Amino acid sequence: MKLVTFVSDYKMTVDTLDRLKPEKLGIILCQNGVFHATTKENGNSSSLLNYTADYYVLKEDLESRGLTAENVVDDKVKVITFGDIVDLMFNEYDKTAWL
Amino acid sequence: MKLVTFVSDYKMTVDTLDRLKPEKLGIILCQNGVFHATTKENGNSSSLLNYTADYYVLKEDLESRGLTAENVVDDKVKVITFGDIVDLMFNEYDKTAWL
Amino acid sequence: MATTKLGFIVQRPGLKSENQKLALTHAIASQSVEIYLDDDDEVLCDVAFIGDGVLNCIKDQKTLENYDLNSTESHVKMGLLCDLNIFVCKEDLEKFGLSESDIVMDANEIGGDMDVRVVPYDEITKMMEEMNHLLFF
Amino acid sequence: MATTKLGFIVQRPGLKSENQKLALTHAIASQSVEIYLDDDDEVLCDVAFIGDGVLNCIKDQKTLENYDLNSTESHVKMGLLCDLNIFVCKEDLEKFGLSESDIVMDANEIGGDMDVRVVPYDEITKMMEEMNHLLFF
Amino acid sequence: MGKLTIGCFASLVGSTNLDFAVKLSAAALEKGHKVDLWVSGNGTMISIEDQRPFKDYSSLQKPLEELMAKGLNVTACEACAEARGYHENNTLEGVKRFSMDWYLGSAFDADRMLHIGGE
């Protein structure tokens, strides 16, 4: 399956992402999940960026927290809008998971 | 200060307990926090039981999850009722923290 | 005749939020969905407990006695009575030192024929692959 | 004359829940609490951001533009305008690689005299000791 | 164009989960998709009329009304609503109330589904 997952928390309470094995994995960082894209702790990027996946971060949720594309610490994370999410869901993936 | 803290989650999203340094610390495990008292992962007790503190677990919340005093893995955790919580708050501690 | 399959994945312990119980009540609602469908069309719901979610399955839950609330256990039994496939991840149960004797396994006393199926995570992955849509709780 | 001191400790990032913002609106309500008190009695509220809670203080929050919601930043400024003590944990800011230039530090543009105080965690501990009651968010 | 079914079980007015669901609905409608929005649990909060808009709380009544005018299909779980004291007579105009099977029925012919649970 082609699965796009939504990560909306900074501190995760589930380890489901470690165990999902789709043929194609997308990770959309939204709400407080955007901090995974922007925030290092003691100099280290979030371990959430270590999966083999296509990464996206929601522009509106970055901005609402005082952050912008410039704060994104890893080039592989693409800044997207709600409209882009719709296109990703319909064109690139067949299932979704809000974790 | 004499601080009694309430832990109501199994997976914690804050590390505040590591940093509180009251002269007397109580930890009341309630709601899903009761699993810290009863549940080992890969044979290991919850690290939440490692603080220097007086430990309590709420009877009603154990029972609601199919657990009893017999499932409590460490003798230092005392099974208590809501009435006991009131007495602890008024007689043994002066401040509270719901984490 | 068309069938849509929905996979309900419960990954958190319950009661603190009502979501875990709503997973079961929504899955059970597949029994009455035909009013919205054409003849012979159907929606099938599988339920899987993984991670900390398996803690929802511990038996003898006294939720009614303590909180005047139906237990998650009673909903699992209702799901079995409605012939839902209910999976519990074997590795996660083992991680917690739990066995089949600790969890709700059947709904015999209310006339259910199905049993809870304790399966390796790989089988849950397979279930997820087969579903049309996934709902994580 | 009696004074009761309340310590508001914000330990989680905001917006997902409204609790972090409610911490500030409740602390600010100390400005009007006298209607419930005798003359000269008062309630003083200190606010501290610790752990992931310091992320609430990043400046230039465009919450109004994106969600039609007042930002937490605007509430911090309102707190300063009301002369609340607002502390941000220095070690936690440093852990996130943030400095005073990244966070809201004053409310000059709305006429506030107070500044946010970036302090070592020990000072926040001292504040907690001095309070009559603590409220964790 | 496809059909998207969104279920929002999340709880907090003032959280951005319901906002997220509403904004995603708007974006999908804009692109010509059909959108069903199911609200269950505390998500049913957006189903009642006469919510007073303050900038300190997510205020979704107005955007919801605008999106319903553009074809958004909003249904609230009837039991979840009743348990909270939300009744037929104070339901926002245009919002439907059905039992949980409605959500499954909507999923039946949905091309994509996003279930926002997660608490």
Place this chain on the structure above:
Amino acid sequence: MGKLTIGCFASLVGSTNLDFAVKLSAAALEKGHKVDLWVSGNGTMISIEDQRPFKDYSSLQKPLEELMAKGLNVTACEACAEARGYHENNTLEGVKRFSMDWYLGSAFDADRMLHIGGE
């Protein structure tokens, strides 16, 4: 005997946070303490009348009415309630509505306070 002020900001009808607050109130009243219960945010859900009791959802209207008869003082945050469409005319009898300063006023002479936030 002392005074206990409980604030419950937590969200979910169906969660046990509100249940916890109500049960702790009951236990404290039983022991002769005075208890103020402040509900803010989604906690204001318990302030509206005519909640239908189902065993699948926390149903706190009846226990709350019984405890108010025994002296429990329940106040809901007015702004939080209004934002959700809960108005004076459908407030449960006996529940008061004030602005947030009421909570601080209650804390002023409380011997103990338990603030249930945590989300």
